[in-house]
Amino acid sequence: MEQASAALPEVAAALAPHTGRAQVIGLTGAPGVGKSTSTNALVRAFRAEGKRVAVIAVDPSSPFSGGALLGDRVRMGDHATDPGVFIRSMATRGHLGGLSWATPQALRVLDAAGFDVILVETVGVGQSEVEVVALADTTIVLLAPGMGDGIQAAKAGILEIADVFVVNKADRDGADQTARDLKYMLSLGRRDRSGPAWRPPVVKTVAARMEGLDRVVEAIAEHHTWMSDHGELSERRLRRAGAEIEAIAVERVRTRLGPSDDLAKRVVSGELDPFAAAELLISGNLRS
């Protein structure tokens, strides 16, 4: 990353005029709800419409990002020979901020490369994942029946970020109940909003059999139209750009801070507190 990052600014500058066309769709949900199957099904549904689709998987529990265990090629499956499909996993390990720093760069490259749709798949736990997916044009939150999903989703702050809810594995017992619970919780949560608000639809699917996917694609399109009509699309893209700029700036500053080994020793010994140490680190490096 350190070496690659040296060339990135030039690449980014060259790409800048060609970005802003792709539709960015976030897909998130707890492990076991069928994220990979749904991603595959969505890719197929968009391909059927003739759209070029890229997938970025930043889900550490997903086979997409299984790294050494299960590579991208394994997951490509049906799409392995389709030049209109690009699938790549992103490492979620490494220093903090790595995810928020790298994902927008990947989006930018794929956008400029002419992909119509970019799917970002993340697991719905962990603040950085949620933040990244919350910056998508449309965020799909995936649930499955019988996992106490309603409460889990509410606790993980997932209700607020969803633009479209998908209850997958809808052929299982409890799917209707999950959809009902969700609608009930949505009715509670939205009461205090002012102005016209988008009401996230709840769509039932059986992704493994491609059932309900047309309705998901439809819901995404409806949300996109609603966002364009209400100025929300440009608003989100501004927030995404702002978050990206800040992440890069913080990352650059971090590298300039340098090592803190000696300061850490003094903190461990109780001689110094970490706030004083942080100030010494900043004044010793950024202002020199």
Add this chain to the structure above:
Amino acid sequence: MEQASAALPEVAAALAPHTGRAQVIGLTGAPGVGKSTSTNALVRAFRAEGKRVAVIAVDPSSPFSGGALLGDRVRMGDHATDPGVFIRSMATRGHLGGLSWATPQALRVLDAAGFDVILVETVGVGQSEVEVVALADTTIVLLAPGMGDGIQAAKAGILEIADVFVVNKADRDGADQTARDLKYMLSLGRRDRSGPAWRPPVVKTVAARMEGLDRVVEAIAEHHTWMSDHGELSERRLRRAGAEIEAIAVERVRTRLGPSDDLAKRVVSGELDPFAAAELLISGNLRS
């Protein structure tokens, strides 16, 4: 947080000489493996030894950190009237880096307050959670039978951070298989290590019935002794302090960067790339 943070440096300076005594134990695992029950059981086991125990829950899927839905008092359960037990959930939402920034401060306060053991409970997905828990003196990774845990754990990078493995719900079918899979994967992963390495034990528990908890406490003590003997304990505490200093420094710099709204507009329009924008943000604020 903004207001509270103003007083923190003074508090931290006063606490500094009184820290470094508590044993910090990380507990992580996927949703559904029984983290809350295990945390409760561990608290009880440590209390039986006369130790004062604090719990910090940074697990967004845990009832501990359920926020408005399920507060700390609900989770306290048996321990609600025990002055030797402190349980607090940490918000995992908010800006990036919030988790890594706030958790060490809480550790520091509880350490200085004289708690012998501090349990940090996090869900084992999401890089920031993993990073925080990886900085504990001893990290326990919790699994349960029949969830494809071995592979899931390996994919989530959890094998590397575990000092003690606990297979909970060991009365269920497949517990022995899970333990065997785990030991096999450990034997593969540890081959390339040089020097004396700690071999993470695999302990089976039924936390809901307090079965096997004595063995977990024993394994934690063994690991602690091994770390002290091999200089690893001070090494980890140095790394923890270093990470803390850096997180504070980055946070302070971030607040000085200020808003990037105008730059974001220029990036969205394609006039500017985000790297150039980040440099403008840095030069406009940090160097003025």
